[in-house]
Amino acid sequence: MWEEYDMKKLMAAAIALALVVFAFAPVRADVVGGQNPVKATIRTMGALGNGLAISQSNPLDFQLLKIGVAGVSLAYSGSEETVKIGVLYFGEDKYRLKNATLGNGTASANVYDNETLVGSISLTSYPKGDTEIWAGTLTLNGTAYNAYVIQAKRDAKPVEKAENVKEYCTNNPEKCKAVMKAVGQILCDPATDGNCRDKIKTFCEAHPDDSRCKKLDLAFCALNLNDSTCRQQIIQACQLNATGSNNDTNVTSDACERLGNLYEKKMGNATGFLKHLPDWYNKVVEKSQETRKITASHAGAITGQKNEDN
């Protein structure tokens, strides 16, 4: 009798549990479906930092600034798109930045208070030591300000670096292979293996400190100087090169030269730029000047040869 009662209880418990599971599972699925998960990942970082806005008409009328503006990748329902957007804090007031443009060391956007256009901001970054300073103008509610922002130190997350590597290997399969080969063994051949880019992405997301992944990320950065996080990475690599702490490679040299050339172009706009130049930058400029001399003398030699031939 006792055993029969116990067995009935067990059977009842099992059936009840089964009912709970089958009733619960679809509810959980609906909840997840209803949440519509959207994956937002930073793809291009523009200005990110805090600083000051100083009225152009009254230097004592100033306010604290905090800004973040970026290209954000939104992935949902199998589709992906990038939105360029930002957030601006002017003192305690929060604004949204829309219609943002992120150039090579430049960032501009319209300033919105909810859905109302209330101004605009335009900034250019300048290297000061190992930091970038953004300087430009902010117009807000009819008042014009000079704005200065210190770029925050930011490391790209493993998922961002892995995306960078995938993009680089997709667009430059041969170079991707060459970069891996220069550092070590190739993970796979992106030129022949259709799944290679995804394999590299997965590997680099799991192993962001792998030397091949780091070099591929740097190679991506050299071609994407509109990303402030990339510029920071290049500066760090160039500094290591300048102090001899890093084994110089073509990838690092190329990245330093590209960033150096970008900064060199800014010289005409900023008279104070030539002061306190970082060591790595001087090295890049010296190398660039040497290359120009060699190229000029080579061209001269060819011209002289032609003249002699004539």
Place this chain on the structure above:
Amino acid sequence: MNKSKNAKNALTLALVVLISAVVISGCVQQGGVTPGGSTSSGSGNAPPSQLTQSQKDSQAAAAVDAEMTQYIDNASFADIENQLLAQG
């Protein structure tokens, strides 16, 4: 003997149901998780394929805001902490 067998069967069934519950629950939760470095959140009543521009802007702005908190606000606190530690 027969009763004991039934009891065993019931126990086995209960175990199977429990494992199923854990597996189903795990699978369902995985659908809502996103890898590190990203944000995942609801988007109101519209299905994902029909996100409005405003909803997209909100999602993207939230991601930027999170970066500001992490790299500006938290970094500032860390700087202050380091300064205080340096002063002893």
